[in-house]
Amino acid sequence: MIAIEHLSKRYGGHPAVDDVSFTCAPGTVTGFLGPNGAGKSTTLRVLCGLAAPTRGTATVGGRRYRDLPNPGREVGVLLDAAAQHPGRTGREALTLAATVLGVDRGRVAELLDHVGLDGTAARKRVGAYSLGMRQRLGLAGALLGDPRVLVLDEPANGLDPEGIFWMRGLLRGFADRGGTVLLSSHLLREVEAVADRLVVIAGGRVVAQGAMDELLADTGVRVRARDRAALERALTAAGIGFGPADGDAVIAAADAGAVGEATSRAGVPLLELQPAGGAGLEDLFRSLTSAGPHGPAGGTVGEVRA
Numbered sequence: 001m002i003a004i005e006h007l008s009k010r011y012g013g014h015p016a017v018d019d020v021s022f023t024c025a026p027g028t029v030t031g032f033l034g035p036n037g038a039g040k041s042t043t044l045r046v047l048c049g050l051a052a053p054t055r056g057t058a059t060v061g062g063r064r065y066r067d068l069p070n071p072g073r074e075v076g077v078l079l080d081a082a083a084q085h086p087g088r089t090g091r092e093a094l095t096l097a098a099t100v101l102g103v104d105r106g107r108v109a110e111l112l113d114h115v116g117l118d119g120t121a122a123r124k125r126v127g128a129y130s131l132g133m134r135q136r137l138g139l140a141g142a143l144l145g146d147p148r149v150l151v152l153d154e155p156a157n158g159l160d161p162e163g164i165f166w167m168r169g170l171l172r173g174f175a176d177r178g179g180t181v182l183l184s185s186h187l188l189r190e191v192e193a194v195a196d197r198l199v200v201i202a203g204g205r206v207v208a209q210g211a212m213d214e215l216l217a218d219t220g221v222r223v224r225a226r227d228r229a230a231l232e233r234a235l236t237a238a239g240i241g242f243g244p245a246d247g248d249a250v251i252a253a254a255d256a257g258a259v260g261e262a263t264s265r266a267g268v269p270l271l272e273l274q275p276a277g278g279a280g281l282e283d284l285f286r287s288l289t290s291a292g293p294h295g296p297a298g299g300t301v302g303e304v305r306a
């Protein structure tokens with residue numbers, strides 16, 4: 001179990017992470033989603049003992065990473081695939097890591113195979129690897145100690161669509177065998193297909209979290225009027241939070257009845273009013289994380305919070 005509790009991290013006066021709390025249970029994949037600069041990496045760095053929290057705690061199985069007796073055996077970490085020693089071959093890098101961890105060297109070949117690095121790739125220096133190959137090698141390193149928990153920062157970066165599909169299968173299998181996975185991404189589509197739960201962060205704060213199916217079922221309604229400004233005024237007057245969708249539509253954080261009443265009271269004819277549903281998740285993500293004049297769609301945030 002990963003537990004992030006009231007975690008804050010300030011750099012100078014700047015709050016990179018501000019009172020963030022969530023948990024990740026065994027048997028699940030949690031997608032940690034947010035735009036660039038949202039605070040994902042900082043949270044993961046604190047969790048893995050690479051940065052000290054200003055306030056709050058981040059623990060694995062009730063202990064801070066630095067207090068785990070053999071962390072590599074309990075938590076597999078891949079935070080920056082690009083930061084691997086360029087002069088070693090993939091096989092050398094993994095063999096060295098196996099020695100440090102006290103893992104049987106026989107696992108090196110097994111893992112190279114598991115992450116799809118063949119003999120030729122394993123003999124190449126890491127400096128000549130593509131980012132996708134480095135991600136695969138980094139993942140092999142994270143899995144080397146046979147941990148029960150995986151913490152991965154943007155692991156799909158640099159992978160082609162086939163590689164992303166492969167990684168989803170690997171992470172799903174890991175969780176289905178009882179493992180705990182926390183993976184960050186700035187792209188909803190990357191985590192949508194594999195995550196059981198989502199934690200959405202923007203500006204250092206959690207703006208939504210919940211089970212994927214809850215979030216899919218509760219993404220508000222998509223509403224469109226010829227007069228967008230009048231629609232926005234009607235929603236604001238009714239205290240309904242909203243955010244931008246594609247085209248002229250907005251995603252309103254209320255049910256269709258409440259939106260219909262608000263717009264009819266204001267005399268705003270509608271061109272469209274329907275549950276946002278699964279297709280609205282992308283819109284929800286954009287509206288929750290937009291720094292537009294209305295900020296995150298407040299009502300929805302409260303409703304989807306677990």
Ligand SMILES: Nc1ncnc2c1ncn2[C@@H]1O[C@H](COP(=O)(O)OP(=O)(O)OP(=O)(O)O)[C@@H](O)[C@H]1O
Binds near residue numbers: 040041042043186
């Ligand atoms: N070492 C640091 N010193 C100062 N500010 C930092 C440091 N690390 C991160 N920040 C700032 O903290 C905020 C959160 O950054 P963080 O890297 O955690 O976001 P992120 O969601 O991981 O984004 P990205 O996807 O771009 O990595 C940003 O404003 C960033 O500039």
